[in-house]
Amino acid sequence: MSKTETTAAASEESEAGTTPEAQETHEAPEAPEAPEAREARELGAAGSQLSTAPREESAVGGAGLGPIGWIRWFWRQLTSMRVALILLFLLSLAAIPGSLIPQNSVDELKVQTFQEKHETVTPIYDKLQLFDVYSSVWFSAIYLLLFISLIGCIVPRSWQFVGQLRGRPPAAPKRLNRLPAYTTWRTTAEPDEAREAALAMLKRRRFRAHTAGDAVAAEKGYLREAGNLLFHVALIVMLVAFATGQLFKSEGGKLILEGDGFSNTLTQYDDFKSGSMYDTDDLEPFSFSLDKFVGTFERNGPQVGTAREFEAHVSYTTEAGAGAKERKAVVEVNEPLEVKGSKVYLIGHGYAPVLTVRDGKGKVVFKGATPLLPIDNNITSTGAIKVMDGYRDSKGKKQQLGFNAFFVPTFAGKGNGNMFSQFPELDFPVLALTGYVGSLGVDSGLPQNVYQLDTSKMKQFKDADGNKLAQRLLPGETMKLPGGAGSVTFEKDIKEWATFQISQQPGNGLALTGAIGAVLGLVGSLFIQRRRIWVRAVRGADGVTVIEMAGLGRSESARLPEELGDLALTLNAEAPTAPAGSAKPAESAESPEPAEPAAPAPEEAPKAQDNTDVPDKTAAATTGEPVEGAEK
Numbered sequence: 001m002s003k004t005e006t007t008a009a010a011s012e013e014s015e016a017g018t019t020p021e022a023q024e025t026h027e028a029p030e031a032p033e034a035p036e037a038r039e040a041r042e043l044g045a046a047g048s049q050l051s052t053a054p055r056e057e058s059a060v061g062g063a064g065l066g067p068i069g070w071i072r073w074f075w076r077q078l079t080s081m082r083v084a085l086i087l088l089f090l091l092s093l094a095a096i097p098g099s100l101i102p103q104n105s106v107d108e109l110k111v112q113t114f115q116e117k118h119e120t121v122t123p124i125y126d127k128l129q130l131f132d133v134y135s136s137v138w139f140s141a142i143y144l145l146l147f148i149s150l151i152g153c154i155v156p157r158s159w160q161f162v163g164q165l166r167g168r169p170p171a172a173p174k175r176l177n178r179l180p181a182y183t184t185w186r187t188t189a190e191p192d193e194a195r196e197a198a199l200a201m202l203k204r205r206r207f208r209a210h211t212a213g214d215a216v217a218a219e220k221g222y223l224r225e226a227g228n229l230l231f232h233v234a235l236i237v238m239l240v241a242f243a244t245g246q247l248f249k250s251e252g253g254k255l256i257l258e259g260d261g262f263s264n265t266l267t268q269y270d271d272f273k274s275g276s277m278y279d280t281d282d283l284e285p286f287s288f289s290l291d292k293f294v295g296t297f298e299r300n301g302p303q304v305g306t307a308r309e310f311e312a313h314v315s316y317t318t319e320a321g322a323g324a325k326e327r328k329a330v331v332e333v334n335e336p337l338e339v340k341g342s343k344v345y346l347i348g349h350g351y352a353p354v355l356t357v358r359d360g361k362g363k364v365v366f367k368g369a370t371p372l373l374p375i376d377n378n379i380t381s382t383g384a385i386k387v388m389d390g391y392r393d394s395k396g397k398k399q400q401l402g403f404n405a406f407f408v409p410t411f412a413g414k415g416n417g418n419m420f421s422q423f424p425e426l427d428f429p430v431l432a433l434t435g436y437v438g439s440l441g442v443d444s445g446l447p448q449n450v451y452q453l454d455t456s457k458m459k460q461f462k463d464a465d466g467n468k469l470a471q472r473l474l475p476g477e478t479m480k481l482p483g484g485a486g487s488v489t490f491e492k493d494i495k496e497w498a499t500f501q502i503s504q505q506p507g508n509g510l511a512l513t514g515a516i517g518a519v520l521g522l523v524g525s526l527f528i529q530r531r532r533i534w535v536r537a538v539r540g541a542d543g544v545t546v547i548e549m550a551g552l553g554r555s556e557s558a559r560l561p562e563e564l565g566d567l568a569l570t571l572n573a574e575a576p577t578a579p580a581g582s583a584k585p586a587e588s589a590e591s592p593e594p595a596e597p598a599a600p601a602p603e604e605a606p607k608a609q610d611n612t613d614v615p616d617k618t619a620a621a622t623t624g625e626p627v628e629g630a631e632k
Helices: 003-015 020-026 035-046 066-078 081-094 096-100 108-117 122-127 137-166 191-204 222-248 508-527 559-574 617-623
Strands: 181-187 208-212 215-220 250-257 261-263 271-274 287-297 307-317 327-332 337-339 342-358 364-369 381-387 400-408 430-438 458-460 470-473 478-481 486-504 531-539 545-553
Touching: 066 137, 081 096, 081 137, 137 222, 181 559, 191 208, 191 215, 191 531, 191 545, 191 559, 222 508, 250 261, 250 287, 250 342, 287 342, 287 486, 307 337, 307 342, 327 342, 342 381, 342 400, 364 381, 364 486, 430 478, 430 486, 470 478, 531 559, 545 559
Parallel strands: none
Antiparallel strands: 181 545, 208 215, 215 531, 250 271, 250 486, 261 287, 287 307, 307 327, 337 342, 342 364, 342 486, 381 400, 400 430, 430 458, 430 470, 478 486, 531 545
């Protein structure tokens, strides 16, 4: 049957007074309408409220809307699902710069390095807030608009869905054969018996069913709309979780040498970031120390140098004070230590050579382990050793010393070329030092990178030949500074260090809940079909009961005709097909009303043909053609 016929039939039903909603929709001025609204207009009450999606309206005659009308129009546009999807897409696009450009909230040092290398684009990025994407005005605007849009769309749809759950499936349309899935047959059962059998059958199939007039109306698949609403509610939960995480989070880093410890106070962090609503007084009192770091690496095969063990053995306490009970734990990558709502992650590892610096008189002015930062997977490391206090030159003048350090745990390379490490473990450690004397610039009040040496106010040591002093040292060896300036000894003891990230993310659990809810809701909305089934049983003009069955879903699907055919076969077993020639005398008919659609006068009615079987359940239901022998 053509689409034109369906529309014409729907117009007749609307004019007959099917529902006020259908009439209102039919009489609306011409404007683009959503598929759900068009479906309701064409099918009347039978197709209405199959979805809770609001009907989208355009501003017809916008010049005469007035301020209130424009506000109402803007609100309807903002709370439409089309705008919500656009905003969700824009939010995804807006997050891209935050992944590609270094962020102040993550690593200020990387931002500073990026700005030094890209002086041309840095002012533009600053104005566009691209170094602080997630706290920028434009990102926040998209985020808030999406939040408002989802709430404004979901709240009315939820109330409408609750109303549908409390209501009953609508009565059968006037002409069931106009619906996309349809079948019919004549039966020897009485109309009441057929309707009772149909009602019991549909309830067994978990349909919500009731008898309305001469037909049974049933509906199934409410979980589709519930899944749709759950998906959008889950999006709101995820947005709330994101906002909670940004406002109340705290995150800090700490590098700890073997044997040293950390206490969860603000001054103990190497760097610390928190949300705008986080109060540093809320830091939970706990502490831990790094007992030892265990790292072993693959020595053979294609994965040589890959970590096999990467563990930090720690001792921690959850209370302040000397009497606190100490506990042992092992922190591994992706297996953090959880203490009082905080998670302690192991994120890095390296070496800290122990150096002893003496002045010209042999006095020790510095002794300790200095962490060096790895620059490759084999832990080739660089850093700086700074001697700020206690040193005097050969003339007794106070000076400061600085050394650029280059360390390899397993030396490779000879001669005057670059040195590098060929394995991450301490198989053949070598330390290269370049010494400077003068002012380190630490008294200027400006912050400095502890791993870099500012040599702008320093002079490099030179040997007896006038060459710049640089020397490679093995553990236990000493480098003499020229002119009786002192010495530097590379001790045999090489310590290891580990870096930890201590973070509080209060929105993580909420975000996980939202993600699970979104997946469940999406599965329900995609794989569950909401559909309606009607079964009409009336006595025909020849006195034989005529059964009509029809189905309607939100979208065209082959599953609906198949389901209707299966239901028809089941019902046919209880209301079997009438044999040929089973017409009753006209005067014995219980109802003078003809079956729908209207049949010709009894004297003109065609003879009943042999019809002992229900038609093929898929073909008959799809075509909408009645079974042979049924009233036409």
